[in-house]
Amino acid sequence: MMAGYPPLTASPAWNALASHHSKVGDLHLRKLFADDPKRGERMAVEAAGIYLDYSKNRIVDETLTLLLRLADDCGLRARIDAMFSGEKINITENRAVLHVALRAPKEASIVVDGNNVVPDVHAVLDRMTDFSNQVRSGAWIGYTGKRIQNIVNIGIGGSDLGPVMAYEALKAYGDPALTFRFVSNIDGTDFAEATRDLDPAETLFIVSSKTFTTLETMTNAESAREWTLKGLGGDVSAVAKHFVAVSTNALKVSEFGIDVANIFGFWDWVGGRYSLCGAIGLSTMLAIGPRNFRSMLEGFHEIDEHFRTTPFERNLPVLMGLMAVWYNDFFGAETVAILPYEQYLKRFPAYLQQLTMESNGKHVTLDGKQVNYSTGPIYWGEPGTNGQHSFYQLIHQGTRFIPCDFIAFVETLNPVGRHHDILVANVLAQSEALAFGRTADQVKTEDTPDWLVPHRVFEGNRPSNTILLGRLTPNALGKLVALYEHSVFTQGAIWHIDSFDQWGVELGKVLAQRIIPELQSIAKPKLQHDSSTNALIARYRKLRNQ
Numbered sequence: 422m423m424a425g426y427p428p429l430t431a432s433p434a435w436n437a438l439a440s441h442h443s444k445v446g447d448l449h450l451r452k453l454f455a456d457d458p459k460r461g462e463r464m465a466v467e468a469a470g471i472y473l474d475y476s477k478n479r480i481v482d483e484t485l486t487l488l489l490r491l492a493d494d495c496g497l498r499a500r501i502d503a504m505f506s507g508e509k510i511n512i513t514e515n516r517a518v519l520h521v522a523l524r525a526p527k528e529a530s531i532v533v534d535g536n537n538v539v540p541d542v543h544a545v546l547d548r549m550t551d552f553s554n555q556v557r558s559g560a561w562i563g564y565t566g567k568r569i570q571n572i573v574n575i576g577i578g579g580s581d582l583g584p585v586m587a588y589e590a591l592k593a594y595g596d597p598a599l600t601f602r603f604v605s606n607i608d609g610t611d612f613a614e615a616t617r618d619l620d621p622a623e624t625l626f627i628v629s630s631k632t633f634t635t636l637e638t639m640t641n642a643e644s645a646r647e648w649t650l651k652g653l654g655g656d657v658s659a660v661a662k663h664f665v666a667v668s669t670n671a672l673k674v675s676e677f678g679i680d681v682a683n684i685f686g687f688w689d690w691v692g693g694r695y696s697l698c699g700a701i702g703l704s705t706m707l708a709i710g711p712r713n714f715r716s717m718l719e720g721f722h723e724i725d726e727h728f729r730t731t732p733f734e735r736n737l738p739v740l741m742g743l744m745a746v747w748y749n750d751f752f753g754a755e756t757v758a759i760l761p762y763e764q765y766l767k768r769f770p771a772y773l774q775q776l777t778m779e780s781n782g783k784h785v786t787l788d789g790k791q792v793n794y795s796t797g798p799i800y801w802g803e804p805g806t807n808g809q810h811s812f813y814q815l816i817h818q819g820t821r822f823i824p825c826d827f828i829a830f831v832e833t834l835n836p837v838g839r840h841h842d843i844l845v846a847n848v849l850a851q852s853e854a855l856a857f858g859r860t861a862d863q864v865k866t867e868d869t870p871d872w873l874v875p876h877r878v879f880e881g882n883r884p885s886n887t888i889l890l891g892r893l894t895p896n897a898l899g900k901l902v903a904l905y906e907h908s909v910f911t912q913g914a915i916w917h918i919d920s921f922d923q924w925g926v927e928l929g930k931v932l933a934q935r936i937i938p939e940l941q942s943i944a945k946p947k948l949q950h951d952s953s954t955n956a957l958i959a960r961y962r963k964l965r966n967q
């Protein structure tokens with residue numbers, strides 16, 4: 422599949438971009454703005470309530486023309502159509518990639534293996550709705566007759582990061598009577614701290630795992646079952662009242678002892694990191710209520726449609742994805758900073774790390790050939806303005822080139838005093854400072870002694886996108902996440918990689934399974950690793966007196 426494309430670096434648009442970069446790569450944003458007084462208005466697109474200002478990027482009009490040509494050369498249009506029509510574009514796992522079906526309206530039809538999956542999606546959404554209503558209203562009661570007050574999601578990776586991010590992002594829409602916790606790490610501290618102050622009689626666990634085999638999740642789920650049974654007198658029938666599961670693996674769920682009636686299913690065509698809109702979002706729905714959850718899905722869907730149908734030159738995710746490729750492959754940028762000026766989005770960078778890096782951290786093309794260009798950059802970030810007082814120094818004056826995405830909202834959900842205008846002034850100031858900097862001449866006019874001038878110079882010409890939305894609603898969150906999902910898709914299509922598998926996480930899992938008994942066995946194990954790993958295992962055993 423897709424083997425018909427020439428190697429990326431041989432494509433005419435790629436080569437045109439390389440020589441274009443040698444001509445325009447050093448142009449300063451100061452000059453680009455001075456030469457075109459309307460640049461800041463011209464290089465902006467608004468769609469679905471998202472305003473993307475991309476004018477502070479190191480591009481000229483021709484850059485975009487060439488990037489759009491690259492998208493055509495790489496068959497982006499066909500790739501998008503293939504995804505939306507349910508083709509098995511995740512070729513290494515022979516799976517369709519249909520997170521877009523999770524937010525498709527009821528009347529839509531998306532066929533996988535001859536079956537329209539949309540009715541199945543809505544059947545699960547309806548069950549989630551019914552369950553959420555029962556828990557939120559107090560109709561669902563625990564084993565001892567008490568109502569559920571605490572909800573603990575147990576999952577990791579995509580079965581955790583989406584739920585945590587969305588819970589934090591939409592806290593303002595949550596039911597304050599319910600307490601939510603998220604347990605992911607195999608480190609027992611995570612479970613212990615999450616449950617320390619909870620009453621088992623009032624606690625519901627959602628065991629979220631696509632495969633229902635993930636070591637961390639299964640170990641935490643077992644501890645949760647023990648904790649529940651210990652707290653409730655040991656009657657195993659209590660499990661049915663205090664555990665539900667979200668999984669594609671009904672057999673494993675029932676082996677664990679969770680009632681099949683309490684399984685919320687999804688499908689192999691939903692990747693873990695793309696699963697928030699389905700049953701993995703159960704904790705989100707419980708927190709914000711079914712109506713808000715559906716509004717979030719509508720937000721996702723609006724951007725899905727925008728991505729699917731809008732010409733590329735006005736297509737937000739396509740533009741963002743192409744600019745990411747421009748920096749990654751032609752400027753050699755190693756990273757992208759995600760800087761939300763919205764405290765509720767504090768887990769958004771962590772969420773994007775899995776989305777972007779598990780998707781596009783690949784070293785071979787779809788046809789298995791080693792790439793000779795860089796693929797997925799490192800995504801990282803923190804909310805503003807906190808980051809300004811920590812790592813922004815390096816972005817402004819360090820030796821690295823770090824494109825930034827600033828995310829801001831016109832309205833705050835907490836209108837406290839003057840805070841919001843100050844917050845927004847800061848985000849605008851940061852992108853301005855990064856782009857235009859401060860020259861030595863400017864610094865000298867401020868009575869700076871000569872020796873200090875170089876320290877106070879800001880080179881500028883450090884690029885950024887500014888993404889501006891109205892207000893952080895469930896709907897807006899859906900749009901924002903979908904924007905990045907499809908930007909990731911765009912990047913993966915250009916790099917001609919499988920953005921939907923994650924073989925890179927397997928080896929460590931296998932090796933850990935071999936080491937666990939070597940740490941635990943009473944008899945001294947015969948260690949056959951490298952000398953470093955052998956010595957570390959021996960030392961651990963010795964210090965634990967084994």
Ligand code: F6P
Nearest residue numbers: 578579580630631632635693926
């Ligand atoms: O370790 C990688 C991974 O497979 C992720 O892709 C996934 O989101 C996570 O583990 C959790 O998997 P599961 O939902 O099957 O427990």
